[in-house]
Amino acid sequence: IEQKNISYHMSDLNFYEYIFKKIYLALVKKQYKNFYCGVWPLPHALTSSVEQYPLNPQTFAFDYGKHSATQQGCSLLDAAFRRYFSLIFPDYTAGRWTEEFLKCQISTDHNDCENYPNDDSSERYNLSVSAGQASLNAATVWGILRGLETFSQLVYQDDLGSYFVNETFIEDFPRFQFRGVLLDTSRHYLPVHAILKTLDAMSYSKFNVFHWHIVDDPSFPYQSRSFPELSKKGAFHPATHVYTQSDVRRVISYARMRGIRVLPEFDSPGHTGSWGKGQSDLLTPCYKGGAPSGTFEVTSVFPDSYIHLGGDEVDFSCWRSNPHVRAFMQKMGFGGDFPKLEAFYIENIVNITSANNKTSIVWQDVFDYHERVGAHQDFTVLVEVWKHGCYLCKVRQVTKAGLRVILASPWYLDLPGPTHNWARYYTVWPLAFPGSEKQKRLVIGGEVCMWGEYVDATNLFPKLWPRASAAAERLWSDEKQTSSVEKAFPRLEDFRCKLLRRGIQAGPLNVGHCKHEYQGV
């Protein structure tokens, strides 16, 4: 069967021809099996045909459209072109290259090459692949990055090793603005290259926020400029188990190149066990000690407009035991109401943060304390819902109070469970609570959490991938088109094989195999 005989353009065909070709194609489906590979996460609008275009790695190129606001020299896109070229053509070994070939031309409306991605960055893109030409258009470089990822997933190899892409038209944009992955580098130290590789994998699933839970009780690996003693005494090891300022800059830059924001979390007043080792006057009783200048450092090191202040799981019994704390509360008129003290503490930090033009994110505990003490008026924070149980009840409650929400509860991927329980993370419906349209719009996204009690560089990747990708589709794609676990499964299996091919140690979903198994052992 000659390929030409069965290829068609939608526009060229009348209805009967169309039906005839459909049936005919079903009969020769085997020859076209690669065509059925999908894009993960699913684009909002995608039409494609069986018209195949060969790609020739010797002539293929990305280039900038004539009217594009970004042009050669935009280091962010120049680097992305090189990166995606390698991802699209992992080998040159096989394939008969034809005279025909296809190029990919990109175009942006703005020249935002040197910016950092932020909460108002558009990630929308249009991609069309037709005879001789792929066109990728977006308002911003961030949209182009998302489109390049999609384009790379459209390309496939036949059994002889030749590369092809099918005629395709895509309009795509994220459902939620905030799509995060949390890594915890305090309970176990993660080497910088494990973080960078996570950023790579995140970009393959179109995640756009790296929530860096950088310090906590067990260790303080962040090497502070203002308080160097914190990591010197609080890190597992002051030389080998720290993130230097240069490491942090590298992570932020690597993330920016992939359209990923870095959201730092310095969780207080709970979860600060390791802080006290290097700053003896920092913790209770003098809990306000380092906060102002520390916050100032953080706001200058991390460019993102959001900062996560933590605020979860405060152990009031510690404060209760301290006579100075009790005296302070008397003076402030809090009586014995420790949530009031917590509210006072957090409000102080939030004010400092907002004086630095940053938006504060807090764990839901803070909302709960403030709700109890009636303090949440004029208190603009973003609330991250993390507790189990009826998390949508909490989402409803927070949005009713007019505050924005990030949902994490259903995506605690560190919790024990089989590798294959991806469907649990897929069948999450973040807006399925009774509430107004305005409330729904306050849900700005969600986040996969990988806490570190039992996770380090040895098991991070097979625990995170491809299960995090299930959440990624929920956060990026249209819910109606992606409500079926059964339909998603073969696409996710295919995507997992793509991750392996790209060197990401993604765990298996079920019995089966990939053409290219993981070779990193």
Add this chain to the structure above:
Amino acid sequence: IEQKNISYHMSDLNFYEYIFKKIYLALVKKQYKNFYCGVWPLPHALTSSVEQYPLNPQTFAFDYGKHSATQQGCSLLDAAFRRYFSLIFPDYTAGRWTEEFLKCQISTDHNDCENYPNDDSSERYNLSVSAGQASLNAATVWGILRGLETFSQLVYQDDLGSYFVNETFIEDFPRFQFRGVLLDTSRHYLPVHAILKTLDAMSYSKFNVFHWHIVDDPSFPYQSRSFPELSKKGAFHPATHVYTQSDVRRVISYARMRGIRVLPEFDSPGHTGSWGKGQSDLLTPCYKGGAPSGTFEVTSVFPDSYIHLGGDEVDFSCWRSNPHVRAFMQKMGFGGDFPKLEAFYIENIVNITSANNKTSIVWQDVFDYHERVGAHQDFTVLVEVWKHGCYLCKVRQVTKAGLRVILASPWYLDLPGPTHNWARYYTVWPLAFPGSEKQKRLVIGGEVCMWGEYVDATNLFPKLWPRASAAAERLWSDEKQTSSVEKAFPRLEDFRCKLLRRGIQAGPLNVGHCKHEYQGV
């Protein structure tokens, strides 16, 4: 504090001196923290002192004792010396080397260099480390291999990078003869180097049997000489997802060099879904088709005296549906009793196996069928107990029938659960059933099972290690000395760091860190 002042020989000291030094040492404990690292699995008898001997990688050597039955040219030990030299001295970068140095002299009673380890191989060894000399004595090369592993774990580095070993006297031998790890290469294909690395890790925990569940329903990766069609049609891919005869030889040879037996399993009559693809007359109705000559091939390719015949989870409804099977049963007088047919089938294969001078292992299902049909007299098989529930009841029942047992039930490590639940695999008491001494002796060992439904090369290592090591100590060490989870925990944490240092991707047990984190990401 000069080291000389606080070092002592047990024999040189009277009681008061001894107590004084104990207290003194407790005060300077920090300086000696490395000394408290243990050996995993715990040797049966170990005494050691704080007397430290420096090791100099420029002069250290293993050599053969004058009266040793094995001498230079014994490739198995020559290779082991090179291997353990690298494991003991991972770097030369630091350390001030002294004039003093220590060598390790080995001696064996037998020259069994060219043999394969088998069920009667002694693994006993004695190791003494004292001034200027370490001596390692064993009847066999297998004992020497175990002793080299122990010696390698005794060596530690101080903060400057210098290597030391303390004065130590060890008498050691395995509690159980059979200490296995099962890998399943049918549900997912494991690349050969993942198997080889598993063999390395097994030798670090003194496992001695690699149970290769090589084929099953989903795929038939074993490239048979007699039936090449089996893998050609039954493997996931006939070229990339198979084990060639040369691969199999390589695995057997690599295992032998580490004192590990390779126990092949060709599970029938259930779990043969993939067999039928390449051998159309093999499965029901003509279920006896390939068995005799296939068994013959297996017995010649795999040198071990044991062969695992499977026999678990037979789906009688398949046989019941087949008129030819029913007619055969009529003829044989089995009526409708399918366990009788199963017993007949297995007895035939066992007879073929034993005609090839091999011992058959079967899953407990076979014992249960035979028990039911009263056929187990004169039926010499080794029974592997794998079902959950009261597995010790089954062990009791099988040993009462005079058959030998391998225990697997409590060690299904592929089942979902947190990485840190090693204690579940540690607190297993294989002989805690009411029965005679003779019955207890019939329990020849145990096995860790890593079934492949959700396991492949991406997540095998952090799932297997160090949890399998918990089972390894149960199978090697004295139960009374190793009954405390609390005492075992710091030793296992230390051993896990040793595994990381050796490049084994062993998962974390809890919050914490290793001096050398896993770098393989």
